[in-house]
Amino acid sequence: xxxxxxxAAPASGSARRAAESGxxxxxxxxxxxxxxxxxxxxFYEDRGLLSPVRMGTRRLYGESDRARLALILxxxxxGFTLTEIRGLLEREAKGEGAAAASLRLSxxxxxxxxxxxxxxxxxxxxxxxxxxxxxxxxxC
Amino acid sequence: xxxxxxxAAPASGSARRAAESGxxxxxxxxxxxxxxxxxxxxFYEDRGLLSPVRMGTRRLYGESDRARLALILxxxxxGFTLTEIRGLLEREAKGEGAAAASLRLSxxxxxxxxxxxxxxxxxxxxxxxxxxxxxxxxxC
DNA sequence: TTGCTCCTCACGTCACGTGAGGTGGC
DNA sequence: TTGCTCCTCACGTCACGTGAGGTGGC
Numbered sequence: 087x088x089x090x091x092x093x094a095a096p097a098s099g100s101a102r103r104a105a106e107s108g109x110x111x112x113x114x115x116x117x118x119x120x121x122x123x124x125x126x127x128x129f130y131e132d133r134g135l136l137s138p139v140r141m142g143t144r145r146l147y148g149e150s151d152r153a154r155l156a157l158i159l160x161x162x163x164x165g166f167t168l169t170e171i172r173g174l175l176e177r178e179a180k181g182e183g184a185a186a187a188s189l190r191l192s193x194x195x196x197x198x199x200x201x202x203x204x205x206x207x208x209x210x211x212x213x214x215x216x217x218x219x220x221x222x223x224x225x226c
Numbered sequence: 227x228x229x230x231x232x233x234a235a236p237a238s239g240s241a242r243r244a245a246e247s248g249x250x251x252x253x254x255x256x257x258x259x260x261x262x263x264x265x266x267x268x269f270y271e272d273r274g275l276l277s278p279v280r281m282g283t284r285r286l287y288g289e290s291d292r293a294r295l296a297l298i299l300x301x302x303x304x305g306f307t308l309t310e311i312r313g314l315l316e317r318e319a320k321g322e323g324a325a326a327a328s329l330r331l332s333x334x335x336x337x338x339x340x341x342x343x344x345x346x347x348x349x350x351x352x353x354x355x356x357x358x359x360x361x362x363x364x365x366c
Numbered sequence: 367t368t369g370c371t372c373c374t375c376a377c378g379t380c381a382c383g384t385g386a387g388g389t390g391g392c
Numbered sequence: 393t394t395g396c397t398c399c400t401c402a403c404g405t406c407a408c409g410t411g412a413g414g415t416g417g418c
Contacts, residue, residue, distance in 0.1 A: 164353045196361045207350050210343050213304045221336045
């Protein structure tokens with residue numbers, strides 16, 4: 087897919103970081119792979135969650151950017167806000183050179199998030215109970 | 227609580243609608259009673275959900291406004307957006323003179339909303355499952 | 367020249383929160 | 393004069409969607 091002659095001059099100039107592991111991705115590549123919009127990827131960059139290198143004006147994402155995106159989306163799926171996710175990613179980056187495969191949540195963070203989601207779940211449960219009751223009352 | 231001498235001139239001038247059933251409420255009265263902010267009540271008015279009469283610049287809510295607010299908050303609790311709620315209230319108002327005690331949802335609307343909430347519930351359930359699994363893996 | 371991909375503003379959406387600065391009547 | 397309640401802008405938050413208008417290289 088991304089068969090642009092980009093590695094013509096590897097590790098040269100501003101393409102250093104993109105060439106870290108050879109493979110690079112365009113914004114459309116990542117958007118397709120992860121099922122998000124281009125706007126979303128630009129927005130995450132604006133929020134400081136991603137920082138692809140530039141090829142002229144074009145964005146070039148490397149393997150570490152791709153790994154970070156996977157973590158961001160996992161964080162979202164777990165119900166964290168982008169601000170929270172940025173904090174988690176920063177701790178991640180500080181810990182080690184290589185990108186971690188998952189967000190390293192502390193027991194406290196996990197418990198807090200579980201409590202948060204359980205509260206939401208109860209609200210939804212109450213709404214569902216009322217709707218189902220109304221539905222039954224109409225069935226007669 | 228709202229012991230202002232407002233009924234000094236009942237059903238006169240622009241206070242007609244407020245005097246519909248005698249009782250009137252200030253914005254603070256309703257905010258306290260329903261546990262919402264003043265900003266929220268002004269926002270609902272801006273969105274066309276409420277339309278209190280004015281006493282000078284001050285807002286005066288009548289019984290029907292209070293009843294509408296109760297319906298709005300019930301709609302929110304059931305997971306409807308304000309736009310959807312406005313639609314429901316408009317149908318409500320068209321049907322009869324007196325305010326209904328509950329939103330008259332059609333079977334279709336109920337089923338749609340149930341499906342909507344169940345989808346949300348599943349997302350939360352998946353997140354909770356993963357968090358609980360991570361939590362267990364740490365406990366050892 | 368046309369098409370395609372990508373770009374940067376910048377306003378819109380949702381449901382409000384949060385000041386700033388001002389008013390009316392006790 | 394001080395306090396209290398209420399008011400109107402109007403910008404901020406959250407996570408983007410949605411054009412508008414323009415660029416680069418096949």
